[in-house]
Amino acid sequence: MKILQLISFFFFMIPFTAFSTKREQAPNVIIFLADDAGYADFGFMGSKDLKTPNIDRIAEQGVHFTDFHVTGSVCAPSRAGLMTGRYQHRFGAEFNYSSKEEGVPTSEIMLSEFLKEHGYKTAAYGKWHLGEIPEYHPNKRGFDEFYGFLGGHRKYFADEKDDNPERNTAMQHNGEYITFDGYLTDELGNSASDFITANKENPFFIYLAYNAVHTPMQATEEDMALFEGHPRQILAAMTWALDRSIGNVMQTLKDEGIDDNTIVIFLSDNGGPTGQNMSSNLPLKGTKGTEFEGGHRVACAMRWNGKIEAGSKFEKLTSAFDLFPTIAEAAGINTEPKNKLDGVALQPYLSGENTSAPHDKLFWRITPWAAARFGEMKVVRADTFGIGLYNLRKDIGEVENLATEKPEELAKIKSELVNWENQMAEPFGKRSPDWEEVKGYMYSDYLNNDTIRFYTPYQLKAYRKTLLNKK
Incomplete structure (x- = not known):
């Protein structure tokens, strides 16, 4: 009788254990990275003229960082610091690249490689700008899926010149050059949503690196019409499209029932180049490319339902290279990457367990x-x-x-x-x-x-x- 009871108990526990494992699955992670966005150009940062309800919701439902900095004041170095969790200066990636042979050395471990090694499905969408030769390609740097372009900027609509495979502006999917219809900001978000639906049963990492609101300044006629008469009409329309795309991805998380188990992070790669795209970094001095606050202090918000206090502000010194160890700790990964990180996991600071600043x-x-x-x-x-x-x-x-x-x-x-x-x-x-x-x-x-x-x-x-x- 005892043997039968044990057998019954064993089979009864199987579905419960499977259910528990699924509930305790490591969190999904999405990084929304804007390009050349102004410090003051989001509602949660005080903007009155640019409309960003979906991005603002990330801050409302999570934490808004007020002293958050990227590691470089221009595109490629900033992305290198973010993806490696280290000062990019440690491996020479101080400038935007001046040749196709330059990029993040393969001796550096990217967040995508680290997460993939620990069971995550990974995808990168949009602008890469971390190297163009084959060994630097996103699919060789830990991403199962890549849909985007390798260079620093391109047009937002299909374009004969930009879509020439000889150029680093050409769109590709996992190494195959393709064309696209519609407006690129929307296309990138739609692709991310498809990836979420296909991989909702697995922990996944999505690096959604928009080229918005980098030049060239292009928006759809419909979005332009929404802001007719606006003094920054094109920027307002492009920002609205960026916010819409992010909102659609967030809605997909809800539709698939995985919203609460997904960490969502929003930031810009550097400060706004005001003279090029009419972005505003006020009250900061300086612009993209300078080492004043307007070059490297950026808007940033992070949401993880039930883990981060909704509507909170974190006012201590924080860096984009903190995202690597923060995500790794959230994923329950106890092993250290081979290269020592400059960033620190933010969980103890956000919870109040550690009352000092992440960095002095x-x-x-x-x-x-x-x-x-x-x-x-x-x-x-x-x-x-x-x-x-x-x-x-x-x-x-x-x-x-x-x-x-x-x-x-x-x-x-x-x-x-x-x-x-x-x-x-x-x-x-x-x-x-x-x-x-x-x-x-x-x-x-x-x-x-x-x-x-x-x-x-x-x-x-x-x-x-x-x-x-x-x-």
């Missing part, structure tokens, strides 16, 4: 300019153009240069910056001399307390002309 110092460099953050103080070093010291708690706009007033503090942070630089690798690639000259003059003006804000491409073009006439 962070560094940035895009030679010849660099910056170092120590607590509330920040140094911006512009080499021959000067140096600035700012108290960000009192002066988030980096207006009052305290370099002369606090020489000892300046010297201490400068020394720490140099020590950090000595640990980094020699960068590969190079920068455009013309771009460098114009940005250099901008640094000089900014360091001299100038608070110029560019709002239209025409204003920037006029300013560039003025700068180059200073020679």
Whole structure:
């Protein structure tokens, strides 16, 4: 009788155990990465003129980071830091790539590779910009699925020139060049939704790297009509499409019943290039490509229902390279990647278990300019153009240069910056001399307390002309 009871108990427990395993499945993860979005251009960041209800909902249902930074102020370096969980300077990826042979070395372990190794299904959609040669291809860097383009930007509609397979702008699916219909921002979201439906029974990681709102400035006629008369009409329409695409992906999570077991993260790859796409980084100084706050402090929100307090704010110093260890810990992965991460898992800080800041110092460099953050103080070093010291708690706009007033503090942070630089690798690639000259003059003006804000491409073009006439 006891044997029969044990057999009955064993068979009774089988479906219960299977059900429990499914309920305790590692969380799915989606990173929504915007391109060149302004710090102030989302509702949860205070925007009144750009409409982003779906992105705002991520912040409303989770945490909104107020002092969150990417590791690079331009596209490719920022993405390299995000995907490796390390300062990209450690492996030389300091600039946007100047040749097809450059990219994130295969000696670096990407988040996608790490998660795939631990049972995740993985997909990347949109802009890659982390290397073009075969060994750098997304399908060789841990992604089961890739639908997107390898370069830094392209048009939002099918285009004969951009869709030439000889160009890094051509759309491809797992290495095969394809054409597409419709508006690319919507296409990328639809593809992600299809992947969710096909892989809902498995833990999955989706890296949805939109090219919106990077130039060229293109929107559908329908979206443009919604914002007729808007002073930033094209940007408003493109941002609306970005928000719609994200909303559709989020709805798919609900429809498939996996919303509560999915971590959703939204951020931009760097600050907005105001003069190119009319984005706004206010009240921050600087734009994409500078080491002022407007270059690397970005809007970021993360939601994980039941795990992160809804509507919370996290105001301590945080970096995009923290996402790698945060996701790994959430996935229950106890092994460490072979390369030591610079980021830290954020769970103890978000829960209040650890009341200190994830970081007391962070560094940035895009030679010849660099910056170092120590607590509330920040140094911006512009080499021959000067140096600035700012108290960000009192002066988030980096207006009052305290370099002369606090020489000892300046010297201490400068020394720490140099020590950090000595640990980094020699960068590969190079920068455009013309771009460098114009940005250099901008640094000089900014360091001299100038608070110029560019709002239209025409204003920037006029300013560039003025700068180059200073020679």
